[in-house]
């Protein structure tokens with residue numbers, strides 16, 4: 072809970088008066104005193120190091136993605152449906168850990184990750200979910216060789232771009248919250264992997280990616296707002312504990328096994344984490 | 358003051374100038390804070406929580422929460438934070454800091470910016486499960502559980518869905534502006550994240566009671582005047598103490614000047630009701646549809662005559678009529694303060710019918726001596742049962758109000 076966020080009412084009045092002064096008092100319409108939105112913060116050696124480490128993480132994930140996607144594509148092209156199904160969630164995971172970064176590379180994200188209804192013409196539909204449908208719905212890899220090759224090309228391009236990506240600490244922190252938004256929007260509803268029902272694998276990958284950002288920025292946060300750092304750590308633990316209930320063997324149960332009560336609990340645990348995490352960016356400077 | 362001021366200034370400097378908001382709306386609200394005439398602002402602080410005997414507003418957003426923490430200190434912090442936010446919102450101020458920073462989500466979600474509170478009241482309650490759930494004393498509060506908060510028994514005709522019933526905590530937000538009520542629940546839910554989660558919630562779009570003699574009696578979705586014979590603010594303190602306010606002698610000191618809230622989401626079978634003849638409808642309620650007068654009377658506020666017979670010797674107000682069974686005359690003087698709302702949740706896809714009815718809310722000194730015996734008789738005999746189903750049920754202890762003093766928060770008499 073964000074108790075620390077609340078400022079006593081007196082502060083409201085102070086702020087109000089200052090706002091009026093800034094707005095030129097008499098101006099009835101003006102409700103805000105606008106300052107240019109500043110989303111950059113002054114870099115410190117700690118922040119620079121965190122960004123460098125994160126870029127390395129992104130590059131590593133992209134390398135993994137290429138390697139795993141290549142394995143997956145081989146299975147598809149060998150017509151080995153069982154093996155391809157087995158590799159599907161595994162191959163996607165590194166993509167899901169860095170999705171917000173991948174999303175910044177033009178149309179690479181849609182090429183790799185669109186779902187059937189994501190406004191592409193049927194014949195232009197490529198990527199993981201196109202193959203997912205072939206494997207689970209059609210039970211056939213007919214016509215998938217080319218899609219598999221394109222997918223490998225696309226993740227390789229992502230790998231190249233990942234090596235030169237420009238990032239600020241604020242982008243990093245925002246990405247951590249965005250990853251949880253991905254969970255709330257797609258994974259918790261079963262929309263993402265609607266044929267394979269492997270949504271919980273993606274769920275974990277999104278949370279892992281978010282956690283990585285937090286881990287790298289945590290030492291800085293601990294100096295600026297230790298209470299917030301503790302709270303976020305605790306909430307990450309709670310999310311992993313909630314997710315742990317659905318582990319089976321190396322992986323997770325099918326999304327179809329979740330009851331409404333299960334998804335409600337998972338969804339609310341993500342909200343409980345995302346709320347304090349959304350304060351991370353504003354707490355990176357002392 | 359100096360600390361908060363410093364925090365503001367430092368906060369502003371930090372990002373090269375945050376955006377200060379508040380402006381016109383905040384000032385208007387502050388001006389109006391002195392007015393207690395119902396034009397916009399109802400005092401949050403007082404002997405009793407607002408939202409009970411204060412004039413009933415047109416809109417409701419009700420929400421029940423479950424605590425996810427097992428630490429009573431966090432419950433205390435939550436009530437403290439909720440109190441602070443509720444005091445701000447009911448006064449038309451923003452939640453939290455007015456300095457919005459580009460890199461963080463604003464403390465207040467913003468949709469009430471520029472709106473008056475429109476008589477917003479925020480009323481908090483504690484469910485039985487806060488004290489004991491599945492036999493477990495979760496927060497060390499079990500011995501302070503009021504006898505009146507014992508869970509409600511199963512009642513005749515109940516078809517209660519647990520998923521939309523009960524809860525550890527509740528928030529009743531009422532306003533004449535639905536957005537002000539929604540804003541309240543949304544921001545309280547946000548503040549609670551990590552400590553409590555929403556369990557269920559209900560919107561109401563029109564009041565089905567009056568709590569003041571200065572208010573017109575509204576109509577419920579059956580088209581009948583509802584709230585005619587309700588407890589009103591103008592009645593004497595003795596009446597309120599007898600029927601509405603809990604007393605320290607009732608078994609829980611900390612509830613003195615509080616009250617107990619019962620909620621029931623009652624689905625109306627609108628389609629069935631609409632095919633009932635006017636005479637059937639009036640005999641079901643025991644009052645006339647157009648005027649609201651009791652059958653046999655002529656004015657809305659005429660006393661019903663339960664002894665009157667028609668020319669065949671049958672009771673004019675039938676034995677199974679709702680008002681006959683519910684009337685204090687036939688319940689050894691039992692009364693309660695009704696404060697319900699009409700609701701619709703749109704369309705019932707399973708049945709292909711409108712999903713609408715009455716979200717019944719009643720405040721009383723002891724539900725086991727007031728709501729329960731009356732509902733037991735209604736559930737068994739009321740003619741209205743052909744047209745309604747009780748689908749959700751809630752019982753909450755609503756602690757007393759608090760003075761506007763630093764350190765005080767709603768529920769402190771229990772949690773401190």
Ligand code: HEM
Nearest residue numbers: 581582583584585586623642680683684685715731732745
């Ligand atoms: C959908 C359900 C219900 C409808 C449509 C309904 C409707 C009405 C109407 C039209 C009246 C007459 C006007 C008035 O005095 O307010 C009334 C009175 C009353 N109702 Fe209900 N009611 C409902 C449920 C309940 C429940 C669940 C209770 C409590 C257990 C209750 C208790 C009362 C009481 C105490 C009165 C006042 C009787 C008197 O003093 O004459 N009602 N109701």
